[in-house]
Amino acid sequence: MEKIDIQKVRADFPLLRREVNGKPLVYLDNGATTQKPKVVIDAITNYYSDMNSNVHRGVHYLSQISTDAFEVTRRKVQEFINAKEDFEVIITKGTTDSINLVATCYGKAFIHEGEEIIISAMEHHSNIVPWQMLCEEKGAVLRVIPMNAKGELDMGAYANLLSAKTKLVSVTYVSNALGTINPIKEIIDLAHAINVPVLVDAAQGIQHLAIDVQKLDVDFLAFSGHKMYAPTGVGVLYGKKDLLNAMPPYQGGGDMIKEVTFEKTTYNELPFKFEAGTPNIEAGICLSAAIDYINELGIDNIKAYEDELLAYATNKIIEIPGVQLIGEAAQKSSVLSFVVDGVHPYDIGVILDKLGIAVRTGHHCAQPVMDQFGIPGTVRASLAVYNTKEDIDNFIAGLNRAVNMLV
Known part of the structure; x- marks a missing residue:
């Protein structure tokens, strides 16, 4: 060290x-947002000065180099969190967008009336409200892991909340309000013992802690670029490929399709199935520079x-x-x-x-x-x-x- x-x-x-x-x-x-190092600021300038073009859909030179740079970021994220496949990395607008994607798409496919979702008492509103909305829509029930006076989760109460009705656990890695680092591996292992997937909100953890999604065996991981020295407007949803493949798309539009007719649309493969429309290309590319900076330190x-x-x-x-x-x-x-x-x-x-x-x-x-x-x-x-x-x-x-x- x-x-x-x-x-x-x-x-x-x-x-x-x-x-x-x-x-x-x-x-x-x-905790609200980090400042940006000059290498990230320079990467922003370089994008608009030297390669500004849309990605994934052009045969011309600028589109190709922009696409290559954007996809480098995906592979950098894959390495940074040790994802098994690069297509398990979905580029989003941020943590909130990533959580809403799972709430919408996983919720649509797998949550039914009377079933339960577990969150914790220390969640950011972004990991409360989407699940409340889903529960109201589906007639599901939101359960909350209590915490003690020190701001630590009651793991015994959590174990008791898990049941045959539980269909998803969604918890923060690090509390934005308290700084508590939660025992994420234990939370995941207890849920997996009854075949329940876990989403981890890593918005306040990704810039402070080494996170290995394979070692944790986490099913979904969400985080934002601007908390880790990158620009605003870009984030990541990591998801295990089997879950992502089983979920319907989040939004309809360009890039997320394979074939479109007025009678029927078929959807693109991962990761593009969940990346409709033109992304925040500049921020996506510059997330790579921020990861390089963290890795250098x-x-x-x-x-x-x-x-x-x-x-x-x-x-x-x-x-x-x-x-x-x-x-x-x-x-x-x-x-x-x-x-x-x-x-x-x-x-x-x-x-x-x-x-x-x-x-x-x-x-x-x-x-x-x-x-x-x-x-x-x-x-x-x-x-x-x-x-x-x-x-x-x-x-x-x-x-x-x-x-x-x-x-």
């Missing part, structure tokens, strides 16, 4: 050099560095009177979610912003989590590989200032 050269890494991200409100930027909102090196930062930040923040951490799981990723006694999270966020410190406030699209803790929301500082202990020190100084002003 190699030590991250943090100054070299920071030099790769142009936006980190700017000021906000006359102060050096301290960017701690990486090494995902295990990134995790080790971020774990060190999280421990440093945790030790600092618990010393501030009136601050209560929300989410204290034994296994955590790079999230500090907290409240201050007697102070609304929004007010903390506004003061920190005046000091050039970017954090997220509110329920983080995880309102049921906030309801369980009996709070309106939290302040969330979420870390990335380019953050430093100096960032943490500036954040802690700003938080102390905010607390002294507001309490």
